Amino acid sequence: MAETVGDYLLRRLREWGVEQVFAYPGDGINGIVASFEKAGNQPRFVQARHEEMAAFEAVGYAKFSGQVGICMATSGPGAIHLLNGLYDAKLDHVPVVAIVGQTARSAMGGSYQQEVDLQALYKDVASEYLVEVNVAEQLPNALDRAIRTALAKRAPTALIVPADLQETRYTPPEHEFKHVPSSAPGWPHPVTIPPEDELARAADLLNAGDKVAILVGQGARNAAAEVRELAERTGAGVAKALLGKDVLPDDLPYVTGSIGLLGTRPSYELMRDCDTLLIVGSNFPYSQFLPEFGTARAVQIDIDGSMIGMRYPTEVNLIGEAQGTLRALLPMITRKDDRSWRETIEKNVTNWWDTVEQQAMLDANPVNPMRIVHELSKRIPEDAIITADSGSSTNWYARNLKIRGRMRGSLSGTLATMGPGVPYAIGAKFAHPDRPVIALEGDGAMQMNGLAELITIARYRELWSDQRLIVCVFHNNDLNQVTWELRAMGGSPKFVESQSLPDISYADFAHTLGFQAITVDTPDQLAPAWDRAFSVNRPTVLDVRCDPEVPPIPPHATFEQMKSAAQAVLKGDPNAWHLMAQGLKTKAEELLPSR
Structure with a gap:
């Protein structure tokens, strides 16, 4: 034929x-x-x-x-x-x-x-x-x-x-006019390194700084060891753009965590107080979370010249692959003897993780959504892959999940579309069938796309040597991120017709597909539920009923944002008093001295 x-x-x-x-x-x-x-x-x-x-x-x-x-x-x-x-x-x-x-x-x-x-x-x-x-x-x-x-x-x-x-017969291109041949499949990975004089300028700038901050994105993933060495020599703290959350582990004392609206207080303080900034492999777009213009000298490293110098007024721009560029740069960097800046960063990071734990353990009705990720973070295997969807649950992925070991994580970072959490997890399973995968899903995203793709998981699970694909649903019957944006950015109360979701049992649906299905209604059920999910070699759905009124307050929330949220309450937001109580309790844990 x-x-x-x-x-x-x-x-x-x-x-x-x-x-x-x-x-x-x-x-x-x-x-x-x-x-x-x-x-x-x-x-x-x-x-x-x-x-x-x-x-x-x-x-x-x-x-x-x-x-x-x-x-x-x-x-x-x-x-x-x-x-x-x-x-x-x-x-x-x-x-x-x-x-x-x-x-x-x-x-x-x-x-x-x-x-x-x-x-x-x-x-x-x-x-x-x-x-x-x-x-x-x-x-x-x-x-x-x-x-x-x-x-x-x-x-x-x-x-x-x-x-x-x-359906037609295939005939290959020939050696003749207006035929275009091709070559054998293959694509060598290029290593582009900037000229030595540009590297020297960058080194001089970094060596001159007293308070160095490093921001890494997904483009720094192959240069984790080099970033660590650079941070050690300069005494820098390292903040992570959301797509770069898995570049460095969070158990390093100078890693301040995520940056931006979903970021941490130590990252905010790092950018606020630094005098020197190095951006590696990141196109983080929100310049309001970077140092005030003029307060920090800056260097950027990126393989894509069209994306460089766009987000902050950088003095030196190095167009090159992150690992190769940093390896060429490191011999020019001198170790700073004064470690007071580093000590401040490490103290801020320690206090922050204490605060995050205290916030996660606050009572809520019925389950505090922060605690979902907090309990996961204590149990997750160090080779796990985590996918997050777009919604309020993304806040807890960004702030509460500690990356360790070989863990990987991603989400729709720039488009921030709803619905990719479960399909991302399926793609991850085909990439690494021998590693556990966890999808963190809001119930809005679950109803939009996730429920149907559970069927795809059921169909292909036998192909994976490790069948642990755990879908955790933040079940609050609310399109929660937009509800909070209405309150904080527009001063509008929750509009029930647009924001409330039909109440269904995600666990019951998963059970019909042969999954391990676990419903969590109280905080004390949460830790055992995660333990059960990781102990069984089959897909699991955790259906966790959580409180929609626990606020995803940024640690650097502005007065205007808090004023808008208060206006929303005064305009007749449903569950207004519960909303205010949860917000005050959460913010108090951050503002009070660490216990």
Whole structure:
């Protein structure tokens, strides 16, 4: 039987080492689906419940494997559904390739069923590389370039393959005019290092500083050892952007934790009081959480020159890969003998973790959501992977979870879309089937996407040697983050019609799928529930009923934000007195001296 274009496409993916394609079928990709069957399902067709989930799973796989994620969908509505996940990849700089079908070439331009102008639709999200393959000879170069560009640019790319072309005989490009060949799959990781004179300028600036602060993002992940050495020599504290939460462990005494609206007080104080700032591999956008302009001299290291010098008025910009650049920089850094700045940082960090524990142990109705992550943090294995969704639960992931050992964690950092927590966890499981994975989900995100993807977990769990995929639902029947934003930013009370969620049992649904299902209604049930979840080699859903009125107050909350929240209460916010009581108790633990 002659090899078709669909057959060759899968063969080329295998040559690239692709082991799974996260997808949903449709007649616009029937030719490729038929090729999966002929190829013995190699690479594996991983069927999500929705194309958006397939894209999120590809993003999660790419984030936790370091390899390209592949997603696939049919023409028209399928291609449209991929977009949210692809924008998540674009904004978080993740290599993902989307392969989408299109109506047959003979019908193009005829307002045919499911015909959408995919070139126009994908022009922005796949701006680094987007191509429609219209003849077989195009395919090797187009597919290879889509993968190489995704890896080189850390961005989504897209390949459009018309339905009729998928079923035609594959013929390779020839050595002739207007044919474009390709090379064997492979992509060497580049190591870019700035010139020595620029490194020397950066070293002089850092050596001159008395109070050095370091901000790391996901681009510093391969340079953890070098960041630690630099922090030791300069006496710096290290704050972490949310996407860089897993760059350094939180048991290092000078690591101040997350920065920003979801950040910690030590990170806020570090940025407020430093006189020198080094940014490594981060495009953290909220400049109001960085030092006041003019109070700190700054250096930035980033592999992407287009992203450098954007967030703070930096004096020295080093365009280079983090690990290689820091290795070249370190010999030029002198060790600071005065450790008073470091001692202040370490004292602030110690006090903060004491405060966080005290806040987590406060009574609430029925369970304090901070305590959910606090109890997890004490038990989580050091090789675990954590995914977080977007919502108020993200605050507790950012502030209360202590990263240790080889733990990894991520979320939709820049798009901050709801719904990727569970599909990210599925992608993580395909990347690391031998490691436990925990998804921290608000009940809004769970109802939006998570419930359906539990079915996907049930379908593929047997492929994972460690089947511990634990979905923890923060069950408060409220779209809580937006409720608090209404209060704190707009001075508006909770609008019940938009904010309240239908009350369902997530544990009961999980039980029908054969999961371990645990309902938690009281604080004393929480620690045993986490112990049970980690002790059984199968998927688990923790359905934890928690208090929606425990406020995610930033440690650096402004007077205007607190005034707005108070105005919301005075305007008739439901549960107003309980809301005020929880807020006062929580803030008091931070402001009072540590016990």
